[in-house]
Amino acid sequence: MRLSASPRRASGGVDAVELDAPRAFARWLAANRRALGDVLEHGTWLDRDDVNALLDLSIPGIDELLGILEIARLSESDYERIVIDTAPTGHTLRLLAAPDTVAAVAEILDALQEQHRIIRDQLARVGRVEASDRLIAMLAAQARDTAERLRDRRQTTFRWVTLPEAMSLAESEDGVGALEQSGLHVDAIVVNRVLPDGAPCPICDRRRAAERRVVATIRRRLGRGRSVLLVPAQLREPHGQRGLAALGRVMAHGSGLMARRSWRKAEPSAIDHLPSAISHQPWRGAHSAAPESIAAFQRASLLFFGGKGGVGKTTVSAAAALRIAKADKKRRVLLLSTDPAHSLADVFQATVGDTARRLPRGPRNLEVRELDAAHAFAARRVQLEAALDEIAAAFGAGAVSASAGSTPELVKLAPPGIDELFGILSVVDARSAYDLVVVDTAPTGHALRLLEMPDAAREWTQVLMRVLLKYKSLVRPGQLASELVEISKSIRALQALMRDGARTRFIVVTRAAEVPRAETARLLARLRALRLAAPAIVVNALTMSPGRCARCRATAAAERREVSALRRLCRGRCAMIEAPLAAPPPRGARALDEWARRWRQPDSSQGHKGQQRTQREKQEA
Amino acid sequence: MFILDSILIGSLRFVLEKVVAAAEAEMNDDTALRDQLLEAQMQLELGEITEKEFARIERDVLARIREIKRPQQGALTMSPEDKITGVDIESFEPDEER
Ligand SMILES: [Zn+2]
Numbered sequence: 001m002r003l004s005a006s007p008r009r010a011s012g013g014v015d016a017v018e019l020d021a022p023r024a025f026a027r028w029l030a031a032n033r034r035a036l037g038d039v040l041e042h043g044t045w046l047d048r049d050d051v052n053a054l055l056d057l058s059i060p061g062i063d064e065l066l067g068i069l070e071i072a073r074l075s076e077s078d079y080e081r082i083v084i085d086t087a088p089t090g091h092t093l094r095l096l097a098a099p100d101t102v103a104a105v106a107e108i109l110d111a112l113q114e115q116h117r118i119i120r121d122q123l124a125r126v127g128r129v130e131a132s133d134r135l136i137a138m139l140a141a142q143a144r145d146t147a148e149r150l151r152d153r154r155q156t157t158f159r160w161v162t163l164p165e166a167m168s169l170a171e172s173e174d175g176v177g178a179l180e181q182s183g184l185h186v187d188a189i190v191v192n193r194v195l196p197d198g199a200p201c202p203i204c205d206r207r208r209a210a211e212r213r214v215v216a217t218i219r220r221r222l223g224r225g226r227s228v229l230l231v232p233a234q235l236r237e238p239h240g241q242r243g244l245a246a247l248g249r250v251m252a253h254g255s256g257l258m259a260r261r262s263w264r265k266a267e268p269s270a271i272d273h274l275p276s277a278i279s280h281q282p283w284r285g286a287h288s289a290a291p292e293s294i295a296a297f298q299r300a301s302l303l304f305f306g307g308k309g310g311v312g313k314t315t316v317s318a319a320a321a322l323r324i325a326k327a328d329k330k331r332r333v334l335l336l337s338t339d340p341a342h343s344l345a346d347v348f349q350a351t352v353g354d355t356a357r358r359l360p361r362g363p364r365n366l367e368v369r370e371l372d373a374a375h376a377f378a379a380r381r382v383q384l385e386a387a388l389d390e391i392a393a394a395f396g397a398g399a400v401s402a403s404a405g406s407t408p409e410l411v412k413l414a415p416p417g418i419d420e421l422f423g424i425l426s427v428v429d430a431r432s433a434y435d436l437v438v439v440d441t442a443p444t445g446h447a448l449r450l451l452e453m454p455d456a457a458r459e460w461t462q463v464l465m466r467v468l469l470k471y472k473s474l475v476r477p478g479q480l481a482s483e484l485v486e487i488s489k490s491i492r493a494l495q496a497l498m499r500d501g502a503r504t505r506f507i508v509v510t511r512a513a514e515v516p517r518a519e520t521a522r523l524l525a526r527l528r529a530l531r532l533a534a535p536a537i538v539v540n541a542l543t544m545s546p547g548r549c550a551r552c553r554a555t556a557a558a559e560r561r562e563v564s565a566l567r568r569l570c571r572g573r574c575a576m577i578e579a580p581l582a583a584p585p586p587r588g589a590r591a592l593d594e595w596a597r598r599w600r601q602p603d604s605s606q607g608h609k610g611q612q613r614t615q616r617e618k619q620e621a
Numbered sequence: 622m623f624i625l626d627s628i629l630i631g632s633l634r635f636v637l638e639k640v641v642a643a644a645e646a647e648m649n650d651d652t653a654l655r656d657q658l659l660e661a662q663m664q665l666e667l668g669e670i671t672e673k674e675f676a677r678i679e680r681d682v683l684a685r686i687r688e689i690k691r692p693q694q695g696a697l698t699m700s701p702e703d704k705i706t707g708v709d710i711e712s713f714e715p716d717e718e719r
Contacts, residue, residue: 469660482662484666485662485666
């Protein structure tokens with residue numbers, strides 16, 4: 001069914017709503033524009049036009065901020081229980097920090113309003129509370145109440161959903177740890193898509209063994225004081241009310257896998273020590289397509305890899321960067337992760353941090369970096385405070401000064417949106433030092449935010465420059481002005497680079513299943529709207545040689561159908577790359593290298609045409 | 622000779638002081654010009670002026686900055702902070718005069 005922006009009945013007793021943050025913000029703004037505009041006009045020397053230009057800017061991190069305001073609003077309605085499906089790990093942590101950002105914003109607005117309040121109350125002797133005062137009080141209250149409600153165990157519980165994979169395990173440990181540290185209680189761990197028992201099969205057996213080990217580790221490290229629920233993998237992903245209800249019953253009764261003895265403890269088996277089993281099949285109707293040989297990957301200077309959470313983006317981008325670097329030792333390659341929930345270190349089984357470094361025994365021309373946006377933000381705090389002071393001065397908002405102490409909160413926090421902002425800044429920085437930057441992005445929604453960031457940042461610099469020019473007789477355009485000019489120039493260069501399909505490409509990673517496919521369709525449409533070249537789809541974890549195993553055969557058949565549907569979606573504009581299922585997934589440079597050598601491209605794939613198309617689109621643009 | 626030289630040095634010091642004062646004043650002019658250039662850069666980024674218009678403004682401003690700098694550089698090979706005291710006159714005499 002289609003969900004709307006306001007709650008709609010999904011089935012008896014259950015309403016559902018999908019938050020469309022930009023639209024929700026537009027609605028919120030429409031209701032509060034006057035009050036908010038008043039505050040900004042009172043607290044600065046900006047006029048109504050300036051203020052309106054500011055209010056119409058798109059705000060990085062708006063998803064998280066609005067998410068929090070919507071949660072606040074809905075929890076005041078008469079629903080008995082609200083179930084929130086959050087964004088993948090990294091951004092959920094930002095969402096949960098959002099009340100503090102809302103509170104900081106309320107504080108700034110309050111400081112801006114203060115001068116006006118004094119004049120109004122003492123000089124004009126009007127003791128009247130205005131809409132703007134009410135707005136500020138409401139924001140502050142919502143931030144406070146939501147923060148309290150989220151941390152109150154009787155009102156809020158958190159269920160952590162993960163996959164039985166070593167990589168998800170590390171992410172879960174980090175995520176659950178961060179939640180507990182910020183005072184949120186995680187009362188259950190749900191392990192999804194666990195392979196149930198079945199007949200012997202070389203692939204399924206390896207998967208079961210690996211999954212069992214992960215589940216045992218989850219119990220040991222995260223299970224204390226929490227329930228651990230296992231949800232069996234189904235041949236078809238459950239959807240529709242009946243499928244979902246059945247899944248809900250399994251979870252509610254702890255039946256299914258949990259009841260089985262074999263899941264209660266992991267028996268180490270000899271199979272664990274074998275290299276990962278790669279589902280393999282002779283090249284019938286397909287040809288070998290190792291990353292370095294894929295036209296869509298060649299001669300690019302910027303390759304983004306993105307897709308739905310859990311499809312194996314990081315594994316795919318890591319293998320691609322590794323093989324591309326090995327194939328041409330003269331090309332300096334950077335693999336950069338902009339997902340706040342990093343997994344490059346887990347994929348390479350090596351230490352990876354915020355400074356680019358070579359992998360032990362990896363190619364010398366490949367460097368790897370996991371962006372730590374919160375750290376980058378904190379490290380630039382002094383500059384940010386200075387910039388905010390200059391902005392406040394340019395706006396004539398003397399009451400609001402970061403270094404004077406009325407906006408310290410905003411600078412102290414890692415506000416929502418910084419991952420995308422610093423993500424795009426680090427891409428700009430890396431451009432001069434590397435021939436190719438491979439970006440492992442956060443799951444879909446936030447990858448799109450990252451790609452939209454240059455446009456949003458350009459708008460911001462423009463509005464700020466207009467204000468500086470307009471009030472230049474009052475405040476000399478100084479450091480801020482020259483920085484804005486520099487930023488504006490680099491953004492323009494980046495925009496040109498990103499819209500040049502010969503240099504920048506977005507590689508969509510997906511799995512051959514219904515839900516990831518639907519998300520791939522939406523992602524492709526958005527990429528087209530952003531004028532970004534998407535010349536290839538990597539279909540990951542395909543069961544290529546099902547053998548006699550009934551489960552593998554059924555899975556393979558379902559996957560073939562999904563691959564056909566994906567190809568239709570491509571409409572001849574992109575190459576279809578098929579990456580085989582490996583059980584367990586490849587870890588470490590050697591395993592990644594070996595695995596990516598087995599990628600293939602069906603002969604019918606229109607990769608070549610797709611490439612030409614990219615060129616033509618470039619010429620048209 | 623000695624008197625002539627001391628007059629020369631005296632006037633050199635006078636000129637020097639003048640130049641230092643002027644340089645200070647001109648530094649301010651220089652700042653104003655730099656602001657003007659920065660404003661033009663912002664206008665260019667905003668699309669309020671064309672590349673061509675910007676190039677013209679840039680040329681003008683740079684020419685004026687050079688003009689300010691020229692006398693300063695011609696007069697001084699030492700820094701304005703250097704004090705001229707107890708000069709060894711002999712060393713100032715060019716070889717051909719001997
Ligand atoms: Zn099997």
